[in-house]
Amino acid sequence: xxxxxxxxxxxxxxxxxxxxxxxxxxxxxxxxxxxxxxxxxxxxxxxxxxxxxxxxxxxxxxxxxxxxxxxxxxxxxxxxxxxxxxxxxxxxxxxxxxxxxxxxxxxxxxxxxxxxxxxxxxxxxxxxxxxxxxxxxxxxxxxxxxxxxxxxxxxxxxxxxxxxxxxxxxxxxxxxxxxxx
Numbered sequence: 752x753x754x755x756x757x758x759x760x761x762x763x764x765x766x767x768x769x770x771x772x773x774x775x776x777x778x779x780x781x782x783x784x785x786x787x788x789x790x791x792x793x794x795x796x797x798x799x800x801x802x803x804x805x806x807x808x809x810x811x812x813x814x815x816x817x818x819x820x821x822x823x824x825x826x827x828x829x830x831x832x833x834x835x836x837x838x839x840x841x842x843x844x845x846x847x848x849x850x851x852x853x854x855x856x857x858x859x860x861x862x863x864x865x866x867x868x869x870x871x872x873x874x875x876x877x878x879x880x881x882x883x884x885x886x887x888x889x890x891x892x893x894x895x896x897x898x899x900x901x902x903x904x905x906x907x908x909x910x911x912x913x914x915x916x917x918x919x920x921x922x923x924x925x926x927x928x929x930x931x932x
Contacts, residue, residue: 761909761917763823765789766816767799770809770829770839771890774801780892781828788899789826794907797822804830806842813843817880823920824907825883829890831874839887840874847878847885854886854902861901862894882921 767789769782779801786796798816802808809830816822830839844850854877862870875898877886884907888898909917 759909760793763794763907763917763920764797764821765794765824765826765907766797766822768809768812768825768827769799769801769890770804770827771801772804772836774829776801781888781890781895784892784895785826785828785888785899788895788904789907792904792908794824804836804838806838809839809842810846813846813885817846817883817885820921823883824916825885826903827885827887828895829888831876831887831889833872833874837874840876843885843887844876844878846880848881849879851877851879851884851886857902858888858898861897865893865897879919882919884916884920 767782767785769779771779774782782799782801786799789796800812802812809827813825813827816825827839827843830837830842855873855875858875859870859873862873873889873894875888875894877884879885886898886903888895905911906916908915
């Protein structure tokens with residue numbers, strides 16, 4: 752039996768970043784959805800921040816999480832469009848050790864069934880940095896639901912077969928996470 756065959760459900764440590772000049776804790780429905788969805792699936796949300804659309808502030812927040820022993824996954828919402836203030840891809844892609852090209856492709860495929868050709872305006876992307884998975888979703892709550900329900904929920908589950916991202920993530924210093932070999 753391989754290691755994949757014996758994996759049990761694991762709680763991952765997740766940080767959520769909302770990228771917005773206008774959202775507050777009271778009206779951040781996208782960030783709150785990601786926090787609620789991750790928690791409902793048994794994951795630990797270590798931190799939830801709202802950061803202005805500023806590529807240096809975004810890099811600083813995500814770099815801190817990448818360097819942390821306690822954060823295994825970063826979920827970003829917002830800043831992936833085409834307005835002058837949308838800089839999430841430019842801010843964060845330079846931090847990636849490896850791109851996860853299939854994430855953006857699959858997100859746009861799933862999104863197409865919901866919003867049609869408007870999905871071409873999504874610059875959703877993902878990558879790995881220091882064994883931390885970073886997923887960048889559009890800022891709408893609907894897009895976050897599409898990304899979580901259609902991709903992330905399965906890929907952040909150690910029980911999903913034939914493969915998932917859990918085996919690629921750093922071992923957390925938090926006691927709730929099992930070591931990976």
